[in-house]
Amino acid sequence: MAAGFKTVEPLEYYRRFLKENCRPDGRELGEFRTTTVNIGSISTADGSALVKLGNTTIVCGVKAEFAAPPLDAPDRGYVVPNVDLPPLCSSRFRTGPPGEEAQVASQFIADVIENSQIIKKEDLCISPGKLAWVLYCDLICLDYDGNILDACTFALLAALKNVQLPEVTINEETALAEVNLKKKSYLNVRTTPVATSFAVFDDTLLIVDPTGEEEHLSTGTLTIVMDEEGKLCCLHKPGGSGLTGAKLQDCMSRAVTRHKEVNKLLDEVIQSMKHK
């Protein structure tokens, strides 16, 4: 009977739960789904990570290649993110060029990389004006159940921490690069940006980590990206219902606690990898 009511009046069904300050899957309003992360499983990629936030699954693979630095910034490399939402992850996506949602997600990740300075592009330069690294970060969604921005940011962070670049020296006589694939070193990941997403219900109620259905029923969404010093890197609020300043402050404090949770999880995983 509950399933019938849910199909006919999904919003009312949700409101009944929200009145009791909980959600249909048993979570509190401020509680995240179970987060699991798996690092370094794809050996063809230079760095990889798989993140599961409840059912939402994102895999991130980083490939490093050589390129000439941009003309207007000869001492910098490139970091090129790309979020792919294939028809595999949800029936609403079709094959073909990236749709609106994928483009928005790619731009969001590019903004996070730029604003948080997670990798300093100067670190990627090998020889100014001649050779630099370009990191292609490809994020593929395997299962779309809401809140992909959080999962994407986490996957990107975990994958970048896993990237190992081979040592490159420029031979003075031939002016060619010489790569030593045996000697690899980790990237210098300077900050740890962590995203926290919220959905707004009925213009007033805020819930954390919305699932696919909750996103569909919400009247607005908000994503806050914080780094470890409690500094705001990025705030993404694409339209939707307005929020008061006080509510925004609550969200930011929730984002700070989420940052600690994620950081702890990531440190545990990296430690366990090092012990192997």
Added chain:
Amino acid sequence: MPGDHRRIRGPEESQPPQLYAADEDETPAARDPTRLRPVYARAGLLSQAKGSAYLEAGGTKVLCAVSGPRQAEGGERGGGPAGAGGEAPAALRGRLLCDFRRAPFSGRRRRAPQGGGEERELGLALQEALEPAVRLGRYPRAQLEVSALLLEDGGSALAAALTAAALALADAGVEMYDLVVGCGLSLTPGPSPTWLLDPTRLEEEHSAAGLTVALMPVLNQVAGLLGSGEGGQTESWTDAVRLGLEGCQRLYPVLQQCLVRAARRRSAAAPS
């Protein structure tokens, strides 16, 4: 990519560091030509797809999802052998749309996410191999969408994708005559060529010819065959096909186990 304004712009062109590395002479080690790598298969893992399967064989990791049946989009979409022939039978049969894509980080070199002709060819090969097994007559005017994603290419990618796609279709509850099991083979170059079953990526790179066979194990019928390269004598190709079919039969019990486990999990999770 210069013209692609839907993706974040990177440099115009880039080269992989392997081009500048000291030449490592990696030749594949000799091994038993009939060895199959241990396979891990799991069905029913994606929440949003009707049916899904994940297959891992050595270094090859493939994920496949099935959605539908959905109302077929009219017009000249995709095409396939069903277009020709009589009007009524073709219109009433269901359609199978297969999409094969490689993740950009799945091979040695990064591939552009758009893919190209090779992926379309493999998608068509998937469709041709899966059609004999699916009872499309039971889904009139409908289409089933199968999408395979190759996360890591460790050799015999098409074979793994075929097997994963068949598992995903079975997991989705699509009516089938039989499962389809795929097996890859490659021919070693040189003076005494031998056919190797289930080649690794290194063996495929150093091979003179490659072959993928798809078998329906219970009906013992070949569903698909795709091969290319310099093979030599015709007898060696027939031997290769026989070897491949044996490999498929050996793989079948693992897949049966996987589907039984998935069905048990599904019935345990169902409320009633």
